[in-house]
Amino acid sequence: RHVFTVMSWLHLTRGNWDEGQLWLRRAEAAVSRIDSDEPRALLHTAEGFWAFERGQLAEAETRFRAAVELFRRIGPGALVWHLGLLCVVLAAQGKRAQALEYAQELLELMKMVPLGTLPRAEPVTYLAFTAVELRDEALARRCQPELESYGGQFHDFSVDRLRGALAALLGDRASAQLILEQAVAMARDAGLRPELGRALRDLGGVEHES
Numbered sequence: 001r002h003v004f005t006v007m008s009w010l011h012l013t014r015g016n017w018d019e020g021q022l023w024l025r026r027a028e029a030a031v032s033r034i035d036s037d038e039p040r041a042l043l044h045t046a047e048g049f050w051a052f053e054r055g056q057l058a059e060a061e062t063r064f065r066a067a068v069e070l071f072r073r074i075g076p077g078a079l080v081w082h083l084g085l086l087c088v089v090l091a092a093q094g095k096r097a098q099a100l101e102y103a104q105e106l107l108e109l110m111k112m113v114p115l116g117t118l119p120r121a122e123p124v125t126y127l128a129f130t131a132v133e134l135r136d137e138a139l140a141r142r143c144q145p146e147l148e149s150y151g152g153q154f155h156d157f158s159v160d161r162l163r164g165a166l167a168a169l170l171g172d173r174a175s176a177q178l179i180l181e182q183a184v185a186m187a188r189d190a191g192l193r194p195e196l197g198r199a200l201r202d203l204g205g206v207e208h209e210s
Contacts, residue, residue: 002039004030005046012050013156015193020050038078041070045082049156052089053194060089080109081119084126085156091133103130103139116149125155128162132169140166158183158192161199168206176206 008023024046031039048063064086071079083106090099106123113119124146131139144166153159164180167173180203187196 002042005039005042008046009049012046012053013154013194014191015053017050017054024050037070037074041067041074041078041082044070045085048085048089052085052092057089057093061086061093064089076109076112080106080113081122083109084123084130087130088126088133091130096134096136099130099134100136100139103127107142115146120146121150121153121159122155125150125157125159125162128159128166129157132162132165135169137170140169144170152186154186154190154192154195158187158195158199160186161195161202164199164206165202168202173206173210177203177210180206 004023004027008020008027011017011020011023024043027043027046031043034040044063044067048060048067051057051060051063064082068079068083068086071082083102087099087102087106090102106127110120110123113123124143127139128143128147130136131143144163147159147163147166150159151163160179160183164176164178164183167179168176180199183199184196184203187193187199
C-alpha cells in the first residue's frame with residue numbers, strides 16, 4: 001500500500017529527483033490497483049512534496065489539496081498528520097490568510113493528540129515552517145516551546161533548522177546561529193540536500209544581520 005510512496009519520499013528528502021520520480025511512478029501503478037482513499041491520499045502528498053521541492057508551488061498546492069480532501073473523508077486522526085503541508089505550500093506562495101486559516105484548523109486538530117507524543121511532531125514542524133515563511137511572530141511563539149522537544153529530529157523538514165529560524169524571527173540571534181550551525185551539520189551528514197540549502201540560507205541571513 002505505501003512502500004513505493006515512502007521510498008519516493010526518502011529520495012525526495014535527499015534531493016535525488018530522478019530516483020524519487022521513479023518510485024513515484026511505481027507508487028502510481030500500485031495505487032491504481034487499490035480501491036482505498038488512504039494510499040491515494042498519501043501518494044498525492046508525495047507528488048505534492050516532489051513539486052514543492054522542485055519549486056512548482058501551484059502544482060504542489062493542487063496535490064496537497066487533493067490529499068487533504070481524501071484525508072478529511074478518512075477522519076481527523078489522519079488529517080492531523082497531513083494538513084500542515086497545505087499550510088506550508090500556501091505560506092510559501094504568500095497566501096497568508098489561507099495559510100493561517102488552515103494553521104488554526106490544525107491547531108484545533110492537535111488538541112486531540114497528547115503533548116510530547118510523536119504524532120504531534122509533524123504537525124508542529126509544519127506550523128513552524130509556516131510561521132517562518134509568513135514571518136508570523138504569534139504563530140512562532142505558539143510553536144517554539146513544543147518544537148524544542150523534537151530537537152535533532154527530521155519530520156519532512158529539519159526540526160533544528162526551524163528551531164533556529166524561529167529563534168531568529170523572535171530576535172534571539174545568538175541562539176539562532178548556534179542551532180542553525182547544528183542544522184547545517186546534521187543535514188550535511190545525512191545527505192539531506194534540500195534542507196542543507198535552506199539551513200545554509202537561514203544561517204547566512206543570521207550571520208549577515210549579526
